[in-house]
Amino acid sequence: MKKRLIGLTLQECEAFAEEIGDRKYRGRQLYKWIYAKRADSFAAMTDLPAALRDTLSEIAELGYLDVEDVDDRSTSDSVKYLFRLQDGRHIESVYIPDSSRKTLCISSQVGCGLNCQFCATAQLGLQRQLTAGEIIGQVLTSMRLRGHDLTNIVFMGMGEPFANYDEVIRAAQLLSDDNGLAIGARRIVLSTAGLVDKIIRYADEGHKFRLAISLNSPFQEQRGQLMPISRKWDVTALLEAVKYYAVKSHKVPTLEYVLLAGVNDSREHAAGLKKIVQSMPCKINLIPYNPTGALFSRPSAQHIETFIRWLLPLRAGLSVRWSKGDDAQAACGQLAGKKEERLL
Numbered sequence: 559m560k561k562r563l564i565g566l567t568l569q570e571c572e573a574f575a576e577e578i579g580d581r582k583y584r585g586r587q588l589y590k591w592i593y594a595k596r597a598d599s600f601a602a603m604t605d606l607p608a609a610l611r612d613t614l615s616e617i618a619e620l621g622y623l624d625v626e627d628v629d630d631r632s633t634s635d636s637v638k639y640l641f642r643l644q645d646g647r648h649i650e651s652v653y654i655p656d657s658s659r660k661t662l663c664i665s666s667q668v669g670c671g672l673n674c675q676f677c678a679t680a681q682l683g684l685q686r687q688l689t690a691g692e693i694i695g696q697v698l699t700s701m702r703l704r705g706h707d708l709t710n711i712v713f714m715g716m717g718e719p720f721a722n723y724d725e726v727i728r729a730a731q732l733l734s735d736d737n738g739l740a741i742g743a744r745r746i747v748l749s750t751a752g753l754v755d756k757i758i759r760y761a762d763e764g765h766k767f768r769l770a771i772s773l774n775s776p777f778q779e780q781r782g783q784l785m786p787i788s789r790k791w792d793v794t795a796l797l798e799a800v801k802y803y804a805v806k807s808h809k810v811p812t813l814e815y816v817l818l819a820g821v822n823d824s825r826e827h828a829a830g831l832k833k834i835v836q837s838m839p840c841k842i843n844l845i846p847y848n849p850t851g852a853l854f855s856r857p858s859a860q861h862i863e864t865f866i867r868w869l870l871p872l873r874a875g876l877s878v879r880w881s882k883g884d885d886a887q888a889a890c891g892q893l894a895g896k897k898e899e900r901l902l
């Protein structure tokens with residue numbers, strides 16, 4: 559099997575160049591071509607000797623992903639990409655442009671083992687971890703498809719990023735390397751369902767990427783039903799870890815809150831959420847649910863406005879991720895979900 563180069567660090571590219579009998583600096587050139595210049599073939603690497611390019615073509619490949627489907631039927635401007643991995647499994651990324659950003663929402667695992675009740679990806683179970691190369695492959699392949707760079711990356715696609723901690727951190731470091739893809743660390747968001755041990759580790763390691771926590775209910779009993787991970791680490795333990803992160807990093811984490819009609823959108827929920835916000839530095843991101851099955855539905859626009867009024871005034875940033883409620887293609891996990899069902 560050919561060696562895949564996307565996902566290698568600078569030092570690994572240098573070591574690879576030496577392994578194949580060339581000079582270390584050729585590895586640095588290779589690294590630049592892969593990440594900074596986004597070359598999608600060895601032939602395009604014009605300052606490498608022809609003999610080296612031939613050798614590379616024989617023994618290595620870059621690692622761009624195969625595109626199985628491009629879904630641009632969304633009523634917003636988002637585009638969903640379905641990628642096929644080498645082992646035939648599928649993952650998705652969603653391109654979300656707005657007036658100032660070109661964001662890609664990427665996957666960190668094939669499927670997910672955390673079984674959040676409102677999530678389409680959860681129905682797949684965890685099939686396997688993605689490598690850093692497969693994570694960055696989503697970014698580079700999407701850039702090639704779009705014909706331009708991306709400004710922001712959010713780890714909010716399939717999978718729990720902190721359940722694939724090492725590969726996700728490695729990928730985020732490569733994405734933010736000034737000598738490579740150079741996407742600013744503050745423009746990369748890692749979103750977790752609440753793996754408390756990893757939040758603490760992340761805080762201790764001092765990473766600069768932004769952190770978001772998928773909260774979805776201020777009440778332990780209900781959160782435990784919606785998100786089984788909350789039975790291992792309850793809301794109190796989660797919030798303690800988030801506070802620890804905020805103090806240690808001097809950064810303001812985002813609490814994401816998927817609004818589910820008649821489930822977590824009452825006045826009591828707004829009051830509970832508000833109480834949390836008052837106890838720690840954080841921002842709130844409300845995400846009106848995009849239905850992926852019959853179990854949950856999205857609150858009406860009028861009720862969402864009411865929920866926001868209940869929250870106000872709020873001593874924290876508040877944003878709402880509006881998307882069309884009937885826009886099923888905007889629901890995370892859905893496209894790959896359909897494909898993987900056929901594979902299982």
Ligand code: SF4
Nearest residue numbers: 670673674677680717
């Ligand atoms: S919401 Fe995220 S953590 Fe929960 S099951 Fe879905 S992908 Fe996994």
